[in-house]
Amino acid sequence: MSAERAEAPREKIAILGAGRMGRGIATVFAYAGHEVALIDFKARPAPDFDALARKAEAEVRETLALLAELGLFAPGPAVETIAGRVALVSRGDAAPALRAADIVFEGFPEIVALKREALAEASALVGPEAIIASTTSTILVDDLSPAVAGPGRFLNAHWLNPAFLVPLVEIAPGAGTDPAVVDRLCAVLERIGKVPVRCAPSPGYIVPRLQSVAMNEAARLVEEGVASVEEIEKAVRYGFGLRFSVLGLLEFIDWGGGDTLYHASRYLAGALGDERYAAPAIVRRNMEEGRIGLTAGRGFLDHEGRDVPAYRQERLAAFVDRLRAQGLAYPPRL
Structure with a gap:
C-alpha cells in the first residue's frame, strides 16, 4: 500500500x-x-x-x-x-x-x-x-x-x-x-x-500572564522617564527578546544561577520600594536546597549528567544564528 x-x-x-x-x-x-x-x-x-x-x-x-x-x-x-x-x-x-x-x-x-x-x-x-x-x-x-x-x-x-x-x-x-x-x-x-x-486552567494561561508583566513594566519605564520608547524597544529587540528566543526563562535562571536572581530581585525590591520585584518563594527554596542551576547540576531543570560545555556551545551557536538573521554577526577586524 x-x-x-x-x-x-x-x-x-x-x-x-x-x-x-x-x-x-x-x-x-x-x-x-x-x-x-x-x-x-x-x-x-x-x-x-x-x-x-x-x-x-x-x-x-x-x-x-x-x-x-x-x-x-x-x-x-x-x-x-x-x-x-x-x-x-x-x-x-x-x-x-x-x-x-x-x-x-x-x-x-x-x-x-x-x-x-x-x-x-x-x-x-x-x-x-x-x-x-x-x-x-x-x-x-x-x-x-x-x-x-x-x-x-x-x-x-x-x-x-x-x-x-x-x-x-x-x-x-x-x-x-x-x-x-x-x-x-x-x-x-x-x-x-x-x-x-x-497548563492548568489559570487566568492568563502562560504567555499572556508573562507578557502582561513585561508589557506593563515597559510602559512604567516610559512613565518613570527611565528611557525613551525608542531605547526601550531596542533593548527588547536586541537584548531581552534575542536572549529569550534561545533560552527559556526558567532555563536562563539555571544558566545564570537562581542565587543571582534571588539577590538581584531582593535589591530591586528594596531600591524601587516595591515587593513586586521580589523573587517568589520557590526561588528562595531552590537556593536553600542547593538547586541553583547549571553549576550545581540541578535547578528548575535537571542538569545531572549533562555535558555542560557541549550544551553551552549549542546554545551560543543558536545565539549566533539569531545574530546572523538580524545582520549583527560581524567578522573580526584583522
Missing part, C-alpha cells in the same frame, strides 16, 4: 465565529490540508452574510498570498487550492457542518453568556466523538463547560496571534475533561506544525 493511501483521513474542522481569530485558525488548518467550515453562528440577513463571507474569503486569500511572498510556498495556484478548503457557512446551514466535524473551535467574543449560548447549541449538534475547544484568552474552561453537552470532550485551546504564524497553542483542560481528548487534540495540532503546551 502506498504511503498516500495509508495516510489517515484528515480531521474535518468547524469554527464557530468568522472573525479574525476564526479566519486565522481556518487558514492554518486549510494550509495543512484539512477541510474547514468557517461558521458565521450569528443570525443575520442574507446580504449581510454574503458581505461577511466575501470579506472572510478575501482575508484568507490575502493571508495565503502573504505567506507565499514570505517564501513559505510557491505563489500561484496553491493559494486558490488552499483557500478552496475553507467554506463559509451561515447559521442556517450550520447543523450539517457541525455534524460532520471532528473538531470544533469556538471563537466568539469574550463574553461568557455569548460563549455559553453558542457552545450549548453547537454541542447539541456535533457527533458524540467530536472535540470542542474554546479559543478564549481570558475565560476559564470550567466557567463554560456547564453549557456543553458532553463536557468531557471540552477544553480550552488558546491560539496566539497571528495564528497562521505563531506555533504555540496553550491547552487547558477543565476538571471534567477526558485526558484522552487532550492527547487527541495535541496530536492533531502537532501534525499541522503547531506546538501545544499543557
Whole structure:
C-alpha cells in the first residue's frame, strides 16, 4: 500500500465565529490540508452574510498570498487550492457542518453568556466523538463547560496571534475533561506544525500572564522617564527578546544561577520600594536546597549528567544564528 493511501483521513474542522481569530485558525488548518467550515453562528440577513463571507474569503486569500511572498510556498495556484478548503457557512446551514466535524473551535467574543449560548447549541449538534475547544484568552474552561453537552470532550485551546504564524497553542483542560481528548487534540495540532503546551486552567494561561508583566513594566519605564520608547524597544529587540528566543526563562535562571536572581530581585525590591520585584518563594527554596542551576547540576531543570560545555556551545551557536538573521554577526577586524 502506498504511503498516500495509508495516510489517515484528515480531521474535518468547524469554527464557530468568522472573525479574525476564526479566519486565522481556518487558514492554518486549510494550509495543512484539512477541510474547514468557517461558521458565521450569528443570525443575520442574507446580504449581510454574503458581505461577511466575501470579506472572510478575501482575508484568507490575502493571508495565503502573504505567506507565499514570505517564501513559505510557491505563489500561484496553491493559494486558490488552499483557500478552496475553507467554506463559509451561515447559521442556517450550520447543523450539517457541525455534524460532520471532528473538531470544533469556538471563537466568539469574550463574553461568557455569548460563549455559553453558542457552545450549548453547537454541542447539541456535533457527533458524540467530536472535540470542542474554546479559543478564549481570558475565560476559564470550567466557567463554560456547564453549557456543553458532553463536557468531557471540552477544553480550552488558546491560539496566539497571528495564528497562521505563531506555533504555540496553550491547552487547558477543565476538571471534567477526558485526558484522552487532550492527547487527541495535541496530536492533531502537532501534525499541522503547531506546538501545544499543557497548563492548568489559570487566568492568563502562560504567555499572556508573562507578557502582561513585561508589557506593563515597559510602559512604567516610559512613565518613570527611565528611557525613551525608542531605547526601550531596542533593548527588547536586541537584548531581552534575542536572549529569550534561545533560552527559556526558567532555563536562563539555571544558566545564570537562581542565587543571582534571588539577590538581584531582593535589591530591586528594596531600591524601587516595591515587593513586586521580589523573587517568589520557590526561588528562595531552590537556593536553600542547593538547586541553583547549571553549576550545581540541578535547578528548575535537571542538569545531572549533562555535558555542560557541549550544551553551552549549542546554545551560543543558536545565539549566533539569531545574530546572523538580524545582520549583527560581524567578522573580526584583522
